[in-house]
Amino acid sequence: MDGNPDSRGSRTANLTPCFALSEMTESDLDQILILERESFPTPWTREGFLTAIRTDFGRGWVVLDRDREERSVVGYLCCWTRRGTIQVVNICVAQSHRGRGLGRLLMQVVISWAGIKNKKRVSLEVRPGNLPAINLYQNLGFRHTGSRAGYYSDTGEEAFLYELRLDKVAESFSTRPPGSKRTPDGPDRTRDQPATQKAVDDAPQGE
């Protein structure tokens, strides 16, 4: 990867002295599945991530810890392309690396990529109680556009729908550099429903 998140064939770009961005690969999945199980009560299976890696509508990136000699995944994001929208369907930062700007970094990658792809918006669903994630999205300029009743099959919770209009994107970037620690780590660690092609098909219209 040459720093352009659109370059699917090439692989890794150093973002900071500590972290690099890379295309998600199948060889990352064992590490990702460990982080996934640590972070979510209803973790995605390997197949969900393979969809992000192998399909035309799917896309996945990982953040790598450059201090480690081996390829060490400390965060990841998956999204689906759906007509004029990029839908973020999974984002996670390792518990040991939260509060250092990596979640924001991953979101900025997908927002940049949506711009490169000439998409009109970036959308996502989040549990109403997931305050770290909601703060992250709101600080990037995402707006609450509605709710979807009974979205999360494990608890029956509704989903809050958030959307970023890309004509507003210039206002959305804030300045804390990746790697600088925020404190304290928050208590809320909840889970979004695993994404499927059906979830893509069921996503809100509104072009």
Ligand SMILES: CC(C)(COP(=O)(O)OP(=O)(O)OC[C@H]1O[C@@H](n2cnc3c(N)ncnc32)[C@H](O)[C@@H]1OP(=O)(O)O)[C@@H](O)C(=O)NCCC(=O)NCCS
């Ligand atoms: C949500 C998540 C990805 C955030 O990643 P992160 O790397 O810790 O977040 P960042 O350090 O980039 O923080 C960016 C912003 O998010 C918000 N945020 C992050 N952690 C927070 C916390 N514990 N409490 C409140 N707000 C928080 C803040 O607005 C923060 O900006 P600030 O530092 O300027 O205040 C991470 O907590 C995570 O992986 N959670 C478990 C998985 C999950 O819930 N994913 C989202 C599903 S919708």
